[in-house]
Amino acid sequence: MYRFKKKAALVCAVASLITACCSPLSANVAFAQDSVEAQSIESKADFSSVVSDDLQPDISSVIKDGWQRDESSGVWYYGKNGKHQTGWLQSGGYWYWLDPANDGAMQTGYFNVTDAGGSTASFYANDCNAATPFGALYQNCWLRNSDGKWFYANAGGDLAAGWFYQNGTWYYLDPATHVMQVGFVDLGTGKYYLDASGAMKTGWILVDGNWYWAYSSGALASSWQTIGGARYYFDSQTFIMFKGRQKIGGRTYIFGDYGLANGWYKDGADWYYCSNGIAATGWKLVNDTWYYLDPASDGKMFVGYLDLGNAAYYLNTNGAMAVGWAQSENG
Template sequence: MKKKILVVLSLVGILATSIPAPDVQAAWKVTDQGRQYTTNSTLGYATGFKKIKGNWYYFDKQGIMKTGWVYTDRQWYYLRANGKMAKNTWIGNFYVTADGSMARNTRVNGVEFDAYGNKVLSSSGDSGTSSYSKKKKNGWYQSKSEKTWYYYNDQGVKAKGWLTLPNGKYYLDPDTGAMETGFTKIGRSSYYFNKSTGKMQTGWYKVGRKRYYSSKSGIVKKNRWLSKKTMYAGKKGAMVTGWATIKGERYYFSPSTAKKVTGWQKLDDKWYCFDKNGVMAKNKWMTYGPTRKKCYLQSDGSMASSQWVGKYHVSASGYRDGQTRTKGLFYENGKTYYNDKKYNKVTGWVTVDSKRYYFGSDFAAVKGWQTIDNKRFYFDLNGVMQTGLLDIGTHTYYFNTDGSMVASATIMVNGVAYTFDADGAYIDPDIPADATKGEQIAAYAKKFRGNPYVWGGTSLTNGADCSGFTMSVMKHFGISIPRVAEDQANGYSPWGGIYNKGKSVIPDERHLLPGDLVFYYSPVGHVGIYIGNGQIIHASNATTGIIISDFDYTTPVSAMRYWA
């Protein structure tokens, strides 16, 4: 049984008309554009099909007689060089019937034609890959093994390279003659051949879901603007959709139409603005909406919202809300920040009014202990860098003028030698290494002997009253006690507060230990710190200041131990 080989050839062109009744009153006229046929009855030119002296002719909309293939009313017709319509004859590889139309989806004189007018030829086993065939002529043939299409001319020679047929152009492999389909690079240019028919595409077409454009010569356009600069062909020729950067500018192309957008657009819940050329606006203030309010487009083009932009604040809607800010230091949500001349928050070191600050990666001034460039620094609650001697927690430290902490060194401060350990803590020569916490408290308290008494004061150096002195000494060791002497004796304050728990001690030399608090008068009105050897150190009065006295210089009424 013979196998049928399908000959695929499609003719493209759109001309629409109908076949009118012949007009006996006729006159031919020759113009620069071609031949025309006039009728006295209509005082015009014939268009469409016209039967003249027994022969059919075809005239276009301008009345010019056509020759060659014409497509109208969904059929193909062939007009000879003299304009007469061909009938019942072969025109190249195609056959026109008695009414002049191309034979399609029919059988004529034993020859079968497909929907495109191609002959469906039978093969007796020829592979279709040879360069010459006695059996294959004037048509397309498909290899049985490869399912590849080849074209043989009327001499039986296999065509190679470019092939032009009435319905379009094709390209056949220069070596094998196989019909190319899909995207094909020929020389330096790319072309697209219909995957079903092999015909070269021109103009607009789709491949999958992507749109492409090829010139009249079939070259796929790439990396260029098309359609009056409303669409852009990418590096592979597909029309760009979505976001694209072209020569450094950002554009957005509609996913549905592939055309660039202009004006205000909401994309992924963010607002953007594109100028009349489609270029995305960025890093600039613009007006928006009927109220013409100011809004800011950021570096990525999106409208800023709920944030500061330079001097101004924009609301959740993206408009300026009237809030402004100044340059320099400012405070926000309990944190310290610094704006430079452009109102931008800064990071790193900044000096303001002789005070040094360090602003971290979150733009807030750092506080407390910090390690910066492998050096230790300390910043107070306002973010100000500290220098000189400083009590932090239970230890004393020294910070150089640049703020860096001294460690593993002995230095002179105001003529006094200070030694600091590897952690930067001051090593007190008066406190033995094996001293108890109470002995350390006593030794530390004695350092402030001779400093002034200030009623209501709590400064160990600038002045304190009796209970302010004891409270500040204990605080140095992380021990929290009430502010008033009577409350210190009771271990709590009627005003509330969280304090260390104290232990009541009998106020005599047999029971007292260094670091204990000794209380006097009834009700309690004075307090001192027991330092051993029957002595206390206390902020006595405005005349004597902080002094050492015998613990029983007046009768003690009670004692408390907070350090054990």
């Protein structure tokens, strides 16, 4: 986690109105392991002394005290005593970063700041929100850039990374880019699903017609699972819930919508009779009616004329064994 050493106590006013590109949320947040710890605004004293002044600078080619805009490049600077200031600047209740590597040019959008100890943190300054001063640092809020990507700026302005917890919901922000992730995310130790709002999902999840199940940790389940008293199987590679006839460990199982099938199960045009997902074979008495479940077809219900060598039978179109006179399908 990045933390800059405190050298001076500074006080800043966090923006109370950030709309369009930034949707403010609660400042009372907790962070999961691997997330970036909120940097105190006091730490900005590591980079420069604080200079305060009003916004709306005079446009001039002469370096004057206060804000100035270079007419040829459109870049903003802050002058004092005939020089461009560099480092962190508090002005009009907002924080700005004046890039020391670029003669104090005010930064906008996404940028990184490295302290004297080599620790680096990422920040985002307003580059498209008319309700917030141009170049002002975002703090304590969600923000969306012009590409539609979402970020979260902590109280100190540094961008959150890794797992981030807010108002009962977990989010995951890429540690390298700080962009909020959506969809399936494979973190090596587990695979997770984040919905369109970025919220981590748990329990049953339906995506593109496939069912998944996630533990309370958000990790997707694989292999055999007992959920609500029923047995399910989830593919170890795709994490998709098995349905229909599936071969596992050399044995064929039948899965319905609610786990291992029990009783009659229809797979396409074929019928099977199951007990805990295992298809019965041979003769089966169900509700006082005999059926023949063909062992050669993994237990598929047999219809029509059946010759077992020592005896012959006729199974009606519903699979029931005929007793007495029976008429075949061809008459």
